[in-house]
Amino acid sequence: MPISAAEVQKLREKTGQGMMECKKALEESGGDAEKAVEILRKKGLATAEKKSSRKAAQGRIHSYVHHNGKVGVLVEVNCETDFVAKNEQFQAFLSDLCLHICAMAPVAVRREEMPADLVETEKRIAREQIAGKKPDNIVEKIVQGKLDKWYSERVLLEQPFVKEQERTVQNVLTDIIAKIGENIIVRRFARFEVGEGDE
Amino acid sequence: MPISAAEVQKLREKTGQGMMECKKALEESGGDAEKAVEILRKKGLATAEKKSSRKAAQGRIHSYVHHNGKVGVLVEVNCETDFVAKNEQFQAFLSDLCLHICAMAPVAVRREEMPADLVETEKRIAREQIAGKKPDNIVEKIVQGKLDKWYSERVLLEQPFVKEQERTVQNVLTDIIAKIGENIIVRRFARFEVGEGDE
Secondary structure, three states, X not given: OXXXXXXXXXXXXXXXXXXXXXXXXXXXXOOOHHHHHHHHHHHHHHHHHHHOOOOOOEEEEEEEEOXXXXXXXXXXXXXXXXXXXOOHHHHHHHHHHHHHHHHHOOOEOOHHHOOHHHHHHHHHHHHHHHOOOOOHHHHHHHHHHHHHXXXXXXXXXXXXXXXXXXXXXXXXXXXXXXXXXXOOEEEEEEXXXXXXXXX | OOOOHHHHHHHHHHHOOOHHXXXXXXXXXXXXXXXXXXXXXXXXXXXXHHXXXXXXXXXXXXXXXXXXXXXEEEEEXXXXXXXXXXXXXXXXXXXXXXXXXXXXXXXXXXXXXXXXXXXXXXXXHHHHHHOOOOXXXXXXXXXXXXXXXXXXXXXXXXXXXXXXXXXXXXHHHHHHXXXXXXXXXXXXXXXXXXXXXXX
């Protein structure tokens, strides 16, 4: 069964994936667009991990200001091509991400971007809390457990996603990488709240 | 001539100033609203400098994303009361400021907030450029002159305002403080451009 260019283009717009991949998926599904999306999605999930090492130099800046004008968010999300940056799912992710950051007030995108002094203080507190109460050989394990919990409340990618609390932002992102078929990176964000800058 | 509460309220909304000040200005102008604005404006200009030391804990967050989605700005501007934060002139300033930051890409709001290493490098370069070419007693003066120019290209408040190049952003701000009659502070901004974060 021959696949028309229009069908390929339609699937491309829906999934953001490459022309050849879309054509192959349609051939595999016998022209069934919905089944083709499923096929692409399964392939995508399998290669999402691999894709996350590819260069992502395109992307979009997105902003959100709460209706009272007292909290605002600016975010940069990168992808590999401008084609994907225009994709509806990519745009929806940008919008959700801004709402999430506004509501959940993360401190950094990734663990390694957390301010070192904050991390050190937290480690010290955790150690002091259990000092003498637990055998030495499990102290570090407990400290790490406490730190993991602390990170999951402050690191954007580890926070429970505001619209689906049982998944992390990273889970949502991995899923979108799988669907869209390009590496996507949350590069940075800024979150301002009136008055919090007072020192 | 008695001044009605409605007239006072109208002038208050127009200028963002206090009730008593508006009433006094209307009495002084014999009920002429336009003249009253002038009176308030003159008084305001005289006290703008004094006002700039008062606490500004209210304010608004404002954002702007360029139509191509590749440059975005988030800004916090503080004032003393929420009443002024709703003022039309204040809102217009927020909007202009975002456009300015988007176009002019400042590095910091104030000189003292410029990254110290950038300033040191610039000083060193300026000194090296004129070393041995000018008498020692005027070297520091020339270095300072070069630095002043360098700051005026990178410090938000010292940049020529994008909509009126013959005035600085600080000039525009001082004028608005005078008009509105409250201290107003540009607290902070973020400016993201797709790809510039690549290291």
